[in-house]
Amino acid sequence: MSTAAHALSAGHAPSHAETQTGIPNGKLAMWLFLASEVMFFTGLIGAYIILRMSNPAWPGSEGHLSVPMGTINTLVLLCSSATIVFALSAAGRNQIGTARKWLILTIVLGFVFLGIKGTEYAAKFHHHIYPSTNVFWSCYFGMTAFHAIHVIAGIIFNFWVLMYTFSPRLWETRGHRLELAGLYWHFVDIVWIFLFPLVYLL
């Protein structure tokens, strides 16, 4: 087993000295970043809830969203969370080829999510529904667009880590970033877990 893979399976990032917290600096930094992201998205979602509760006729007759499409998109994102955790698991067993396949599948699922979201946006624009239409659509486009930007960032991060899998030298020193990419991707998934019911179902 390589140093990187052994370190992954043993629970330590490779090429990292022990820290006072016992947590690799990169991983702690990622969690702190995610904590700030929690504040960001909770602010958006909190504003949406308050606006909604302050308007009795919400979202109005024109505020129709496709529940089947939203459900499919949620299924896609939940599946992608599973695929990236399988990638990390395979990397821990030093099965880099398998990890690469799971990572590619995660990236593909990310693009599927964006494709479905893009289709939904296009349908709204076709019906002349824009963020300026009313406060519901402002919230809808605002929250889902910010989430989509995070999905794009996650895809880029995953793609970046994917490149490491093609180089044993890079994987040896930077393969631990797969765990960081996974943490970010799961966070994006959790945000959607709350956005979907709030916007589509309730």
Next chain:
Amino acid sequence: MSETAHSSDKTYTVIWIWLMALLLAGVGLAEMKVSKQLIVAGVLGLSTIKAVLVAMHYMHLKTDRRLLAFVLIAPLVLVGLALCVVFSSRLVRL
């Protein structure tokens, strides 16, 4: 990652199945002809369970160092306090 071993692929698969089932249960509940309060509580409750499952098993908070859990909980407490202040406003109809 922590010193303890992470979940196995079998556990990850079981969690994935639960996530799928909870999602479909939430969608089904939202379509039922029951009181709005019950639907809101049920659907958001199911979402919370899904988020906890992802955080505990896929993000490994269950086996990782407690410090990371505190890092996550701290903003949630702050947000909770902020929402309490906001919802105490008379402008928000509950």
